[in-house]
Amino acid sequence: MADELELLRHANPVPSDDPRFHDRPLDRPAEARLDALTRAGRPRPDRPRRAPTLGRLLDGLRPRRPRRSRHWAFGLGAAAAVGAVVLTLTLSGPTTVPAVAAPRPLVVAPGSAALPLDRLAGLAAASDDVLRLRQGTHVQSWSLSMTSGPGARPPVTLPEERVVRWAADGSHTELVVATDPRHPGRPVVTDADPVPRTVQDGHVLSRRTYPPSWSDAPPRAEPPHDAARLRAYLDEIDRINPMGTDELLDAVAELLDNWTLGSRETTALARVLADAPGLRPVGAVTDRLGRPGQAYVYDDTARSVRRMLILDQTTGAVLGLEDTVTRADPEYGVEAGAVMSYRAWLR
Incomplete structure (x- = not known):
């Protein structure tokens, strides 16, 4: 003092x-x-805001209940009418390249059969795949960078790939690369202060090694493969808010950002999701990595957000999670129908 x-x-x-x-x-x-x-202590009015949760991204909408601080929840930017709006971002030199600001939301295949979650859980239990639980993750994301206030720039999509691997001594490494599998080899938009810039595909954004961690609390603790215990595990990830379907989906995303589930854990998770109120099957989709799956939608009317969970229709594995805004937020230049968040998990 x-x-x-x-x-x-x-x-x-x-x-x-x-x-x-x-x-x-x-x-x-x-x-x-x-x-x-x-x-001296005031925040810069034009500083990019990348919120750790979708609730903070949508400050102009109904505020979300307080949540524990988390690693950035990956997202996907959007522009007016969800069309592909072209922005020109400058490389470190006179060359400029067009950057697509927003792909369209995923669309359910017309006429496809909707597979109920309890049936999918049964298929997952009967699957011949015998995959083992592994600590660490591999996730492809599209995140939204945006500003508010006078002179705010349009939202910009930031594609990233993150790989986390754990060692036997409890230490782990995290590699984050700027890449967009939809446009291999093309320059990629990445975050920078005060404005985003473009880098070459595969540019390493960060490479970190963390010392051993022996935490026994979720999501660091090993997830159980029993549905009831897994439900309690997910509830413990967020101890602040009651575990509704919205909170359950957030907890599932955080679990998958730390662990690659095995066959037994995947089956247990499918059974937990089958009991989630308001999470309804809508049909077949192809995710942003070209993988076929079944889509399940939850409408969060309080926050004007539509959440789509994509599961493998054979194994029940979670392939991706997409959040779409159903009401505009003029403060950040976000239009109704904009895909605010998308991440795809890989093995």
């Missing part, structure tokens, strides 16, 4: 022994120093 107080004393625009301090206005130099001091 002493260090902070000393800093404040040095920053004092008018020393205590200055005769002007008592009941007199500050002179111009003092006003300038005071103004600089009070502005």
